[in-house]
Amino acid sequence: MVKECAHHSKKRPKLIRKIYAGVLIFLFLVLLTILLIWAILQPTKPKFIIQDATVFLFNVTAANFISSSIQVTISSRNPNDKIGIYYDRLDVYAVYRNQQITLRTVIQPNYQGHNDINIWSPFVVGNAVPISPYNGAALNQDQAVGTVLLSIKIDGRVRFKVGTFISGRYHLNVDCPAAIMFGNPTAGIIVGNNVVKYQLVRPCSVSV
DSSP states (O other): OOOHHHHHHHHHHHHHHHHHHHHHHHHHHHHHHHHHHHHHHHHOOEEEEEEEEEEEEEEOOOSSSSEEEEEEEEEEOOSSOOOOEEEEEEEEEEEEETEEEEEEEOOOOOOOOTEEEEEEEOOOEEEEEEHOOOOHHHHHHHHTTTTTEEEEEEEEEEEEETTTTEEOEEEEEEEEEEEEOOOOOOOOEEEEEEEEEEEEEOOEEEHH
16 A cells, blocks of 8 residues: 555656646747737837817916917727727827927826727817927927927826737837918918917827
8 A cells, every 4th residue: 555655646746737737838839829929910100190289378478487278089990900999198298309398288097999980089288388498489480480380298007909919018009290370360270269269280200
């Protein structure tokens, strides 16, 4: 009986090693399959377009403080046929000459299916935001000329979904040019008291 128990005790570690090796091989094959599918499908980054910008307030004081309230309409299209996109975080804000002039506005997390289009219309607002003297002088010149070039930026995190597989988070950077033609009264549509809507329809640069 003692010899038989010793024999079984020797077999047990071998069985555990075989099970462990089998699990590792299975996980390796699953990971390899996912990587092959990912490589074959070749996910494409989403396409962003800034549709319009409605200016409720845009005021610069002599002391180089800027106050602004702008509603922008931005569309995003998922060009992938078999890959969905999770937008886990999207922060929108306005920039003038590489200086942020509004607070960040958060867009709620959402999912974008294959070839779907999402449209967002967030407000970007800044109240008495200090800007550098150089940018203050440049902004006054731009307003005198009649056109102020802003950048509407989106800073976010995205994940890609292939079947049941969901990737890790990727950093999303979007830069949308918004040329506001203050000097041309016919360039926009008056939609309220001192409120003008400017049609832009410009593609945005996107990096993931």
